[in-house]
Amino acid sequence: MVDSSQALLLRKSGHDVQWWAEQGRSAGLKGDAELREWMRAGHGITGYAQYAVSWEMFGYPEFMLRDADELLDVQYRDHPNLRPIANTLLAWAAAHPGVAIQMRKGYISLHSSRRKFAQVTRANNTAVDVTLRLEAPIGERLKAVRVREGDFFDRKVRLTSEAQVDQEFLDFLETALEQNS
Template sequence: MPELKSWREMVDWSAGLLRRSTGEGVPEWNRRVLESGIDTEVELRSWLKEREVTGYAQMLLLMERFGYPEFMAASSDELVDRQYADRPELRPILERLLAEAALLGPMRVQARKTYVALVSPRRTFAIVKATTRARVDLGLRLAGHEPTGRLEGAYSLGNNAITVRIPIASADDIDDETLAWLRDAYTGNL
């Protein structure tokens, strides 16, 4: 099974992005933010946008100024343990999907607060979310594929990039068709 990464990796990546896009690192931007005297998130977002600091770099500076959410301090194992604490019978689904995904090629596995993201060298291609006490959803980024057959709409997964989902009730439900869709999502997002 691939190694799970935590939010720390994303914070470090965002810090590198900030430096690459502005030429300055987090300490310098923190100094500028404090000197600005801005006290609200809305004002800080606007101020940063005026300086062309957007996206993940902006999110990083907002958290630096107003504090990191508690879940960002948790390890990847802690995040996954919390997701499956009240539904341990679903954990084998996650473990099987991660083991199968590892065979696809280079990728990262990132634990989030409510799901696990599977990230190709280019971008997130799938997420695994314990959606109910009886089901895990495998959300897939499959451009051009409408919900049909086993592919259902991914409306409840909270990520517009994830277009469809496959509901899975047990590890035995992970069949050749499921793995083919997972492979298609991976190769389509390289």
């Protein structure tokens, strides 16, 4: 996530994270909110590109300093029945060249070389949701997700067992990967 945020910053602005951090320090910025407003209002830099500078100036969030296995363990500690679903999805991602896995505090993010295409989230005590950036018709398994305008993650599959990670579901993942590569 750090690398992709830094690369995004460089693509958007033409300057690396060290340059931006030095500019922020020179401007006397003292906190994250002040930095974000300065970058957005004064320079048109928003979103993940801002994170790279914020982390450089003010430190990394606690979850980013944790090991990936530790983050996954915490997500599924009280829901061992759902861990096999996550493990199967991680195995699929690891077997696909060009798929990057980003462990987060509350979910798993799957990225192509271009952008995020899937998010794996423990939905409740009995299910894992896989939200997809996918252009495909709504169906029995592929459900619509209500999202804010401009959010392209508007398809979801809810999984309640490892057996549901079947060929139909894997085809959804493969298509999402292809469409976002």
